[in-house]
Amino acid sequence: MSLRVAIVDDHAMFRTGVRAEVDHDVEVVAEAEDVDSAVEAIIRTLPDVVLLDVHMPGGGGLEVIRRVHPRHLEVKFLALSVSDAAEDVIGIIRAGARGYVTKNISGPELVDAIRRVASGDAVFSPRLAGFVLDAFAGTIEVAQVDEDLDRLTEREREVMRLIARGYAYKEVAKELFISVKTVETHVSSVLRKLQLSSRHELTRWANERRLI
Amino acid sequence: MTIHDAPPAYRRAFRPADGRLLGGVAAGLAEHLGVPVVWVRAGFVVATWFHGAGVLAYLLLWWFLPVREKDLPPGLAAATRRGDRSAGTRGRPVREVVQTLALCAVGLGVLIILAHARGGVEPRYLAPILLAGAGVVVVWRQLDESSQDRTLWRDRGPAAILRTAVGLLLVVVAGVFLLNEGGLGSLLDVAAATLIALAGLGLVLGPWIARLSSDLASERRERVRTQERADVAAHLHDSVLQTLALLQKNASDPAAVATLARQQERELRSWLYGEQAEHGVSLAAGVRAAAAEVETAHHVRVDVITVGDAPADADVAALVRAAREAMVNAAKHAQVDRVDVYLEVTGKAAEVFVRDRGVGFDPEAVAADRMGLRGSIRGRMERHGGTADVRSAPGEGTEVRLCLPLHRSEEGDPS
Numbered sequence: 001m002s003l004r005v006a007i008v009d010d011h012a013m014f015r016t017g018v019r020a021e022v023d024h025d026v027e028v029v030a031e032a033e034d035v036d037s038a039v040e041a042i043i044r045t046l047p048d049v050v051l052l053d054v055h056m057p058g059g060g061g062l063e064v065i066r067r068v069h070p071r072h073l074e075v076k077f078l079a080l081s082v083s084d085a086a087e088d089v090i091g092i093i094r095a096g097a098r099g100y101v102t103k104n105i106s107g108p109e110l111v112d113a114i115r116r117v118a119s120g121d122a123v124f125s126p127r128l129a130g131f132v133l134d135a136f137a138g139t140i141e142v143a144q145v146d147e148d149l150d151r152l153t154e155r156e157r158e159v160m161r162l163i164a165r166g167y168a169y170k171e172v173a174k175e176l177f178i179s180v181k182t183v184e185t186h187v188s189s190v191l192r193k194l195q196l197s198s199r200h201e202l203t204r205w206a207n208e209r210r211l212i
Numbered sequence: 213m214t215i216h217d218a219p220p221a222y223r224r225a226f227r228p229a230d231g232r233l234l235g236g237v238a239a240g241l242a243e244h245l246g247v248p249v250v251w252v253r254a255g256f257v258v259a260t261w262f263h264g265a266g267v268l269a270y271l272l273l274w275w276f277l278p279v280r281e282k283d284l285p286p287g288l289a290a291a292t293r294r295g296d297r298s299a300g301t302r303g304r305p306v307r308e309v310v311q312t313l314a315l316c317a318v319g320l321g322v323l324i325i326l327a328h329a330r331g332g333v334e335p336r337y338l339a340p341i342l343l344a345g346a347g348v349v350v351v352w353r354q355l356d357e358s359s360q361d362r363t364l365w366r367d368r369g370p371a372a373i374l375r376t377a378v379g380l381l382l383v384v385v386a387g388v389f390l391l392n393e394g395g396l397g398s399l400l401d402v403a404a405a406t407l408i409a410l411a412g413l414g415l416v417l418g419p420w421i422a423r424l425s426s427d428l429a430s431e432r433r434e435r436v437r438t439q440e441r442a443d444v445a446a447h448l449h450d451s452v453l454q455t456l457a458l459l460q461k462n463a464s465d466p467a468a469v470a471t472l473a474r475q476q477e478r479e480l481r482s483w484l485y486g487e488q489a490e491h492g493v494s495l496a497a498g499v500r501a502a503a504a505e506v507e508t509a510h511h512v513r514v515d516v517i518t519v520g521d522a523p524a525d526a527d528v529a530a531l532v533r534a535a536r537e538a539m540v541n542a543a544k545h546a547q548v549d550r551v552d553v554y555l556e557v558t559g560k561a562a563e564v565f566v567r568d569r570g571v572g573f574d575p576e577a578v579a580a581d582r583m584g585l586r587g588s589i590r591g592r593m594e595r596h597g598g599t600a601d602v603r604s605a606p607g608e609g610t611e612v613r614l615c616l617p618l619h620r621s622e623e624g625d626p627s
Contacts, residue, residue, distance in 0.1 A: 057296055059297070062297065133519045
């Protein structure tokens, strides 16, 4: 049974392009071009995975996740964007997206990412891994509670670094002599920390990152 | 393209733009002083026991501390204005709200006990004073939000007006309360009451008037900024149009088209989303520039991810040149259309990884010319106290790892 996918993007040309690229492997059940129509279409069709643009009319991808996610946890979101603003990328992950890839991703890679997200794993592009390392870098504030969520383990850091270096999950597994499943577990755990960490530096970092 | 004013020499305290309970004064102070926010809140509560100094201080700070304005790159600012993205406003955690409520309750309890013991402020005045305080808070908070976000006025006009009205009503009710309690008999009382009412009015409307005048100033700044942006946008338009023209001319040459498109994408992206530091020369900027050169010269995509950064010096420049050499090698020999570059600066060292998934080679048996290139990478790194490793095998791609120890003192922080 092929996966059911919704494409949410305000550029019709881009939607057509993505549809053409993934059409053989997944079933595109809905397309939408703004927040309201997206929320309506997603709730109506309940796709397995929503490919979600970060910026679009009505409040952006973040707003779509905010409205749909709490009610339909089974619908997974994969952010697909041209925006590389760390603040937005981290924001959409913290809202509940299971991954982030840039729009210049190739068709097969995108299908692979859709499958991964649908099966409950997380998809980290090199850029997202870089952002994560940046966000969790630096000194940990002692005053912050919940320390487990506020730091990456050595292994998770290792996995993030390899992904940032352009390694696919399979290559990461080979490099670290662990199974792909274990790599997936590490990545999911990083995703969880990213979503749940109360570390206020995380948001502050995103806000101030470009104020050099 | 410098639209930023020179930063003040001293550190200023700000109120955070989001995630505040009342006015964000405590959160702002806590961040400025580097102490947990609950201490600051406790401080205000304790100070209130002494003739209400805490409340007064809070209100004054609310008045005088500016809200931290977000300075977004043009692409994001535009997306925010159009409503294509939601600003990441997040409230404080529930735990903190409960904590603060508890703190206030305890503070109020002590206040009542103190009032009884001292016989200073009579408890019956406490209720109207509290009421007036609540009214002021409601109105100010509304003013804060509407001055921060103009669309809020537009979208939720009725709600905003309602809230303002409720706040004013609270203040008036409190005033009437005070009047009745005080007894209407003497002229002095009436005069005092009028004075109180006027002071209350001033208190409520004061910030608004102050804000209006500061709004005017920022309008003016904004206008200058808009003009500057229009200039840059025009310039950008030109560059994009040029590229489009070039693309049409080169339509028969896929490699050239891809390179042109990629080049333009990079330029636009960095401007719109502020991806790179515009000011000064740094390691990350150097590596990105090198990648851009290689991309253009050799028609491959070079994806650069950077974590951290370091200011440029002679050693760092050598690292950038070695990294560039490695990229050129990958572009020339690996027979791939994509090279991944990863730069990570930790406290002690800078590492650059240049990786391709190309044909690879046997490092033990390389041709003389390749040896020379590798020598120039390795030799250069070693002269500057760093190391270079090459990992490769036929058919497995190549990865060059460059590592440069950074031995600089604390002042190297590029903030």
